[in-house]
Amino acid sequence: MRLSRYFLPVLKENPSEAQIVSHRLMLRAGMIRQQAAGIYSWLPLGYRVLRRLEQIVHEEQQRAGHIPLLMPTLQSADLWKESGRYDAYGPEMLRIRDRHDRDMLYGPTNEEMITDIFRSHVGSYKDLPLTLYHIQWKFRDEVRPRFGVMRGREFLMKDGYNFDLTKEDALHAYNRHLVSYLRTYERMGLQAIPMRADSGPIGGDDTHEFLVLADTGESEVFYDSRVTDIRLGARDIDYDDKDQCRGVMEEFTALYARTDETHDAGLFEQIPEDRRRVARGIEVGQIFYFGTKYSEPMGALVATPDGERVPVHMGSHGIGVSRLVGALIEANHDDKGIIWPEGVTPFHAGIVNLKQGDADADAACEGLYAALRARGLDPLYDDREERAGAKFATMDLIGLPWRITVGPRGLKAGVVELTSRRTGESEELAPELAVARIAEIYAGL
RNA sequence: CGGGGCGUGGCGCAGCUUGGUAGCGCGACGGUUUUGGGUACCGUAGGUCGUAGGUUCGAAUCCUAUCGCCCCGACCA
Numbered sequence: 001m002r003l004s005r006y007f008l009p010v011l012k013e014n015p016s017e018a019q020i021v022s023h024r025l026m027l028r029a030g031m032i033r034q035q036a037a038g039i040y041s042w043l044p045l046g047y048r049v050l051r052r053l054e055q056i057v058h059e060e061q062q063r064a065g066h067i068p069l070l071m072p073t074l075q076s077a078d079l080w081k082e083s084g085r086y087d088a089y090g091p092e093m094l095r096i097r098d099r100h101d102r103d104m105l106y107g108p109t110n111e112e113m114i115t116d117i118f119r120s121h122v123g124s125y126k127d128l129p130l131t132l133y134h135i136q137w138k139f140r141d142e143v144r145p146r147f148g149v150m151r152g153r154e155f156l157m158k159d160g161y162n163f164d165l166t167k168e169d170a171l172h173a174y175n176r177h178l179v180s181y182l183r184t185y186e187r188m189g190l191q192a193i194p195m196r197a198d199s200g201p202i203g204g205d206d207t208h209e210f211l212v213l214a215d216t217g218e219s220e221v222f223y224d225s226r227v228t229d230i231r232l233g234a235r236d237i238d239y240d241d242k243d244q245c246r247g248v249m250e251e252f253t254a255l256y257a258r259t260d261e262t263h264d265a266g267l268f269e270q271i272p273e274d275r276r277r278v279a280r281g282i283e284v285g286q287i288f289y290f291g292t293k294y295s296e297p298m299g300a301l302v303a304t305p306d307g308e309r310v311p312v313h314m315g316s317h318g319i320g321v322s323r324l325v326g327a328l329i330e331a332n333h334d335d336k337g338i339i340w341p342e343g344v345t346p347f348h349a350g351i352v353n354l355k356q357g358d359a360d361a362d363a364a365c366e367g368l369y370a371a372l373r374a375r376g377l378d379p380l381y382d383d384r385e386e387r388a389g390a391k392f393a394t395m396d397l398i399g400l401p402w403r404i405t406v407g408p409r410g411l412k413a414g415v416v417e418l419t420s421r422r423t424g425e426s427e428e429l430a431p432e433l434a435v436a437r438i439a440e441i442y443a444g445l
Numbered sequence: 446c447g448g449g450g451c452g453u454g455g456c457g458c459a460g461c462u463u464g465g466u467a468g469c470g471c472g473a474c475g476g477u478u479u480u481g482g483g484u485a486c487c488g489u490a491g492g493u494c495g496u497a498g499g500u501u502c503g504a505a506u507c508c509u510a511u512c513g514c515c516c517c518g519a520c521c522a
Contacts (some may be wrong), residue, residue, distance in 0.1 A: 012471060012483070013457050017515055037514065092521075109522095143446065143520065157522070209522085218521080283522060320522050354481055389482040396482090407481055
C-alpha cells in the first residue's frame, strides 16, 4: 500500500477522552473512531489488525478440528425464555422490539442458539463429538464502557461450543480448547496465562480465563512466577490425543495462577515467597465446561449406542478478538507508539523515502516495494511529500515492526537502512538483502 | 447505578466569574523556504459555542430542562 493513497488519519495530539495507552494509541494511529460510548468504527489500519487476529483464530480453531459457521447478531427472545436466561441476564442484554412487537435481543452470547441448531439437526451419538464456533459481533450494554475496545459494548468475539456424549469426552474438548488457545495467543506474540476463574452468568463447573499481564489490566491476578516460563513453542500437538491434551493442560495449570475472584490466600502462601507475584491482567479468553446446563432444559438429547436418549454434554469457549487488539498494544508499545509483533502487524514493513522526488530514492523505493510484494509481503510505502521526521514519527506511531529507510545519501553507497521498531537497532545493507532479510523474518508466520 | 467532571472548527484548549455577536495552538489547503527525527515564514478555508426553552435591547457567557461524553467506585469478555 502506498501511504499517499491510503486512509490513515493519524493524530499528533492525544484525544482527551482516552486515558489508557492502547486507547490513546489506537485513536492516534487512526485505527478506530468512537461512534458512541463503547461502540467503534474500525478504520483501515485497525481493521487490518482485527482481520489478522480473526484469521489466526480461524486457522487455529480449524487446526483443532472445530467447524466454523455464522449465527446472527440479533436473536429472538424465545430461545432465551426457554433457557431461563431472558430474565436472568439483566440490563446488560440489549432488548429490542421489532415491528410486530416481538421481543428480540442483540446477542451477548450464543449458547441458546447453538443448542437450538444442535437439537434440530443432531440426534445420535454417531454425530459426536462436534465443536461449532463462529466469530461474530456481540453486544453487552455495559453500564460503563471504558478503555477503548478493551471494554466496549459492541465487541467481536470468537465463541465456540462443543457437544459430547460423555463428561469424559467433554473434558477432552475442554483440554483441547485450552491447548488450542495457548497456541493461538502464542502465534499473536502474546503470553496469556490460563487462570482458574469464576464461571459467572454462563455457569458451570470448570473454567479457566486467559490473562495477558499488563499494568492496566482490569483484574488483579496472583500467580507463581514460574508459570510465565512455560511455553507451548513448536511442539507437535495431536488434538485427538486425549492424554497429550490433558498433559499440556496439567502442565499449564499445575502452578498457582488465579484471578481475584478465586484467589485463595492460604494456597498462595505455600508458594516460596520469591516466586509469589501479584499483578494485573487483561482477560482475553475463557473456556467453560458446563455439562447439561443448556441441553437439559432445551431438550438437546442424543441417542446412545444403547438407544437411550441423554442430554448432550457441552462446553463453551470464547476469545475476545476485538479486545485483543487493545491487549496487544498494552503489552507492546513504547513512548513513541505501538510495536506490533510480527504475527499480527497490519503491514509487514514500512518503506520510508527520505527524499520524495529524488529520482534515485524514488526508484529504489519502488524497487523495494515491488520486491517485497513479489515475496508475498505487504509493505506500507510512505511516498508522501513529507519531511523525514514526520515520516519517522508516523511509522513509529503505527508500529510496523520493520522499517526500510531510503535516502540519496545511503544510495550513493549502495545501501538502505533496516530498522527494528522494537529494539531501534539499524543495519545498513543492500536493498536486495533488506528484502531477503524481511522475507526470512516472516517465513513461517 | 452512586460520586465527580466536561461539551466552543478535524484534534487540544482559552473566552463564561463581571452578557455586547468567537479566539489561540496543532492539523487541512495554497505559496515560499527547507529536506536524514513532527522546518520556518506568509496566506486561505473551516464553528447554528451539544440541543430545546427562558431571562434580556442583546446570551458561548445567566436560568431551566434535556442529550451526549469522560473519570472514580460498584459491575463486567
